[in-house]
Amino acid sequence: MPKKLLIKDKTTYAGNMRAGRQIRSRKLTTAVLVAVIPVFALAGSEISTGYNSYGYPGLIDMPVATSRPDGELAFSSSHFAGQTRNTLTFQITPRLSGSFRYSIIDNYQGGSTLYDRSFSLHYRFLDETYTRPAVAIGFNDFLGTGIYASEYVVATKSVGKRLRVSLGMGWGRLGGSGGFKNPLSVLSDKLETRPVRNTGQGGTVESAQFFRGDAALFGGVEWQATDRLKLIAEYSSDAYPDESPFNFERDSQLNLGASYKIRPGMDLSLRYLYGSEIGVQLTAALNPKNPASTSGREPAPPPVLPRGALSAEELNWPTSEGQQTTRSTDLAQALRQQGIRLHGLSFEGSTARVEIENTTYQLEAQAVGRTARVLSRRMPTNVDTFEIILVSSGVPVSELLVRRSDMETLGDDLEGSWKSFARTSITSPVGKLHPIPERYPRFDWNLKPYLTPSLFDPDSPIRADLGVQLDATYEPAPGWELTGSVRKKIIGNLDDASRRSDSLLTRVRSDFNLYEQQGDPAITNLTAAYYFKPGQDLYGRVTVGYLEPMFGGISSEVLWKPNNSPFAFGVEANYVKQRAYDQLFDFRSYEVATGHVSAYWDMGNGFHTQIDAGRYLAGDWGATVSLDREFKNGWKIGAFATLTDVPFSTFGEGSFDKGIRITMPISWLTGEPNKSAYTTTIRPVTRDGGARLDVGGRLYEKVRPLQKPALQDGWGKFWR
Template identity: 45%
Template sequence: MRLRGTVSALTVLSLVCAPVAAQDAAPGLNTYAMPGLVEMPDAGSLARDDLAYSLSVFRNTIRHGVAYQLTDRLTFGLRYNLSYFPTSDGKAFGSEDNFDRSFGLHYRLLNEGTYRPALAVGINDLLGTGRFESEYLVATKSLPGGVTATAGLGWGRLASAGGFSNPLADVFSGLSDRDALGDNNTIGEFNSPQWFQGDAALFGGVAWQATDTLRLAVERSSDAYPLEDGRAFDVRSQYNFGAQYALSDRATLGAAWLYGSEAAVTFSYQINPNEPRNPSGLETAPPPVVVRSAVAADAARPAAADLPAIRAETAARLDEIGIVLHGLTVGDGVARVEIENREYQRSAQAVGRTARVLTAMLPAQVARFDIVLIADALPVSSTQISRADLETYQYAYDNAWAMQTRSARGDAVPGTDPLPGLYPRFTYALSPYVAPSFFDPDAPLRVSAGVALSAEWEPLAGLTFGGVVRKPLLGNLDDATRESTSVLPRVRSEAYLYDKADPALERLTGAYNFRPAPRVYARINAGLLESMFGGVAGEVLWYPSGSRFAMGVEVAHVVQRGFDQDFSFRDYEVTTGHVSGYWDMGAGYHSQLDVGRYLAGDTGATLTVKREFENGWSLGLFATLTDVPFDDFGEGSFDKGVMLTVPVGWVTGQSTRATSDFTLRPVQRDGGARLNLDGRLYDAVRAETAVELDDGWGRFWR
């Protein structure tokens, strides 16, 4: 039966709702980690840049969800649903258990007005098996007393209960039919051919913010759970009831009664990278600017002729604040000072603190400081600062702006010898490690934990020998037994065999960094390059310090290592390499395009786009397409994933450049696989460039 006029249901709220302004309270999250009621979506959005995680547990079902508010209107979602189907003999886990990964998008088309509801459109299961494939159009309106009402129209899985003929087919006849749910299982491909096709169904509900911490919701769901009903649990009703209690401004605990048969427990946690967990001020105070007119200070300074004493005392003072003095020369009223920033997330802060120290350490006749940032022994950028400006503007209201406009930043050139005694130098660390593995079809989460010993020896500037050895102590990462079925060279799909190494010599290399020409950086490294490959690699990077563009070329010839991660090798070798383009797009957005040959011998390109925040957080997406057919690639169809970087200082409130980095792939296969090289040039030098100095100049006086 065709239901005429159904689309108008989405506008009913705008005709009958009282004129109530939009609520400022954060929207609730449904069981898919998206703005919603209980299971159904609503038209709300998270706050800009909010990152939310949710966990929902009910009978034979565990669902993890992550959502990120990419823009004011666009929400990106990643879901991992675990459905367990007990076997006929009553065993808790069966061979038909399903662990499903998928992406989704939610876009707010209209903001809520005095009479008009907010309106949003969404697509679920963009890149997955199609198990949760659905689309929706939904409206939400605020009512008096903290109540919000929602009505929506769903397609696909969201039309599996109470479905009727698609009203859009009256206009577009091609939208009338749709494959049965689960028939479109091209894993990892966009399921676009079926968007907004087939039957449609209504869903909706009401939410009430009863108190500042308690939210109640009731909804009618249009999801009949056709692939789970009678197997994982029983669907007896389409009505769901939920309650969410805010444990804090970040964490929420919830309970729900689902589909007339199942109790559910939910938990969600929201953070915003722009809002640090700790206030500023936990880092040490900067040293003062010492004005040359201070007679007592002048008397305490070493004489200009006593350069060794100046170097030694300056190195000691900088070391106290987490900065390594790499080189220092004085001549013609100018001091060239090369530093390595080991502590500050923004290098402008390291430059500012270095300049303060220099005012106390250098003779009065030195009128200008040329502060050069060094990365992996490579001079990257130069900041020229007038000493008089430091003395004049240290207490000015607009002191950061004043120093930025009066100083000059640009490319650095080699020319200063390292401090006597700086090389050779040896460093080591013994630290715990945790190595998780996600989305294994046999176990959703595997993990290995233990201790890692890392060491580096630098006999001279630019030349480094280093390695990492890991000793697993506990975990189940080495329990994986699923054999690879790849038809490609098994460059990654047998990673589970490498995970069994105990101990594991993860890396043992020699590397040499140098600058062959202005604005050009180069690197050669050889040895056991990563856990699965050893060989020789070379890289050249063209990167003007004041540019937002860079280009690089990397070539490597590698041999596959033995499974024990020792000094043995297997009989597979390959020459791999890429031409890479890097673009700082501004406003914290960065993109990278790599074109070339991958480890399995396939050729193609990888596109990476990420958002970086002022405090060091970053969140990115990447996708690789090569000449490997989707069927040959296997599950996932092509390589793709999400990258997340969390700065340790954001958690502790203290100055540190340390980060925790995570890469989530739906599945790791052999197509589109690159070497995991340590110390790639663009990542090594970018933070020290003139562009990055300008972007972070607000921390110059911190």
């Protein structure tokens, strides 16, 4: 037989075999669905939305139009055929979710292992009704290198309580299998062709690709078999162009899966993918709105004591200096038992002016309410008004006038919360503070564990150090703070990082691994700061010393923040010098003047946005835009992006600085009142462009929680 004919016959035979496998796979899928659905037709509960293998709301690989609960934060890890996707997803609003994904793909395009970072957005713009499905739109990998770049529109409709179907159309990666001419091309011929993506360093938005090129249909069925088990079948339009046939044979567009709820917030999924592969996924989710521990474990507040219940001895207020000192000491002790520090005490007529510092409660309104309760029990009968001053770093921020009669009448009122707020005057304080003699000087120290993670190093994607940190604070007088922190590593592998920076800019951040290798023990900060109030709505700060692990010098700031305004403006100016890698007392030669003009907006419903424009540590000029969502219990989840005059090619991988920051309050875990929190920032890559000084004690977060908008949001805790 001729050689060419033999080869042709072998090719034909292989094609026939593949076609046979595809037919058998489709038959298997149909058989499983036919067998399974009747078995569970009488079982199960209302269907839930799951996370697909890309980590956003979906089926197995494909998306759905429904959403997860508002505020949920989830981490998912999926694996099949040499591909691992680790995704962090946040349900930003009830309709909008955002995902950050770190993927590891072996044998990428038949070559080496690829480590890829990408973002996704999923927005539900129509809710499901009796006659209409929910409809959502999504964008995948719109900031990364684009290997998952795709757009989609998907509709999802429930059929009863346990069955749900989805049908959608995808472009880009999701238009690669079973594709056809873009129906949007009726609007413009340009939409028929999808431009080739210029990946470059990644991190750029290729909007010219959106909804262009071939489109393809996808869809699926979800069946909530029991309270814990959900079965899924989908028709995928993902062609896996860079992974197949290098990692697996794609014999079918049908996928089957089962998802089992191990416990609330944790699901395990097993999948049969593309007619040839087995996949697995583990998802763990939490919601900041739902505490991990039972709330309300703090001691009950003291009951309000009506003036008629006071003894004859308490009717008379001592007049001598010694007697007044004794009474202020007693008041300080009573407040201390409630987790509140008495800063000052004075009287004017029938008004008691009490200065407090909240050292315990996430919401300042709770500290105010407990203070008012204590005052109702400690003040003589001639005191009609409690003037409560909220103090931060020795600076008065807010003045609340609470009538004693309101405390006596509203304590048991079912609508006492909003009524007490309506009757409380909240303004900016006027006049000087009157600290009690024992308030200054004051020395505090704290020994606690620390955890420093490092993510996305291709040599070792997850690194971390665990150790102990000693913090100390000395306050010699109002407004003055001397602080310092020393760390000692106990265990960890951050110092194992071997990669060296290839930055074309001054290496103000990209040499972070050298600081980790040589800084043990390390003085992370050692500063002297002065906080002051130059005007009624103005706040000031000057800080000198070792300001952060990598820089020391002088930092100054002025903030304008009216008490009843959602807006604020600030100016910060710094002159700093780079610290030595050992993070002790020496400096390197590099020094720079840096600073920013900042605008802040409290958007309501817990959302805050901030814009900082100015000069960064590497000498580049630009601006940072931040958006954060803050929950009433202290959780904060947000994202930021910085664009400067540094060209993307000079910045390097990632093109510009961006990241996600998460703050988790300790009280959320323990259920006990505590102002401590763990904060981490997740950056896809750490480079030198757009790097800002990380000085502590910035004014906005010291002032804002103590002012009227934040007090109003948390006033539900006033009586707790």
